[in-house]
Amino acid sequence: MANKTQPNDLKVADYLNQISPESRQADCRKILEMMRDISGWEPRIWGSKLANGIVGFGDYHYKYDSGREGDFFRLGFANRVQNISIYIMPGYQDFEDELARLGKHKMGKSCLYIKRLSDIDEGVLRDIMKKGLRLMAEKYPL
Template identity: 35%
Template sequence: MYELKTKETDDSVIEFIERVENLKKREDAYRLLDIFTETTGHEAKMWGPSIIGFGSYHYVYKTGHEGEAPLVGFSPRKAKISLYFATGDPEREQLLESFGKHTSGKACVYINKVLDIDVEVLKDLIRQSVTFLQELYPKEQR
């Protein structure tokens, strides 16, 4: 049976951030921690060894695969900072147009530093992602 790798853990978010070697990236991680916490109203939790997540939702795919995932999150990786937002919402792409310097993959948006982006658009992306996922996967579904 498939074992989900990215699960919520009891590891310390602060200890994880303190282990980020690059000082500027560590400062950005603290800034993002404040922004995500304030915007979501959720306490930060570690998901797996390297993702800082906020809130959670229970998903069930058409294949029957199901699990828990953070509503939004980020990870200060060596190369870039990964931001995790919901995929599948066309509003996300619209918001990214005015987000600032970034690249994106299917599930992640990558930035070099917080100074490269519009923080107000980041807050909009966070709110949009949380709303989209809560509507897509309502709690009653459990």
Template identity: 40%
Template sequence: MKQNKTRPTQGSVATYLDGITPIQKQQDCRWLDQLFQKLTRKEAVLWGSSILGYGQYRYRYKSGREGDWFLGGFAARKQAITIYLLCDLSHPELDFFDLGTYKKGVGCLYIKKLEEVDLKKLTTLIATAIALCQNNSPTSE
């Protein structure tokens, strides 16, 4: 069976965080690192070369294909910080009202700077998304 291209690695989380530029983006990512650790009670694992993932989630498609992914995480990309959340972001329990400036994909948020969003609302949004994933997976941790 085909494996995901992006998998957990033994890469250094500290080295990854230290290498993020500019410094404001690095500080934003350090804040997100602390937030995800608090919400998942798991330390970061480097997935591939550029995603910090927290916790683990086992999924199975109707086709029978299975795999592992993280409950939540983020990556410092050139244009924005990408926040990865496993659930469909159109879920009615997820409240984006007055969050601030962001772009949304199917399962991710793109935020240029944390100062452009309401951090309390972002925290609640991420916590809700993680809870939705944990409640829908027989093997999330």
């Protein structure tokens, strides 16, 4: 069974333009530029609908022992009602030090939730993104 979240031809600019308020849109634009800078890749929208999409960078193919396989992005973010979700695909289990220094956030398995960039240390966020990409490259070489 493949992953239901697939890349599509929706425009990243359209995704960003529909975000409000303006302060949230500005934060998402800054995260986009951080991820573009760090990864060197151009973003794509993953998901079937613009409003629920995820801005993803890079991709990799995974295959689990169960037989499930698919493709997914290596680094990404999404605007959600309550937060901005930041995805690093190896998950955050090896990021205790960075998370302790990050600032105000909540956690999921591969998802970091922040309300706004001003709540966190952007340098630490960059370090987290770089480390996540490095761990991905070790597990899923380019």
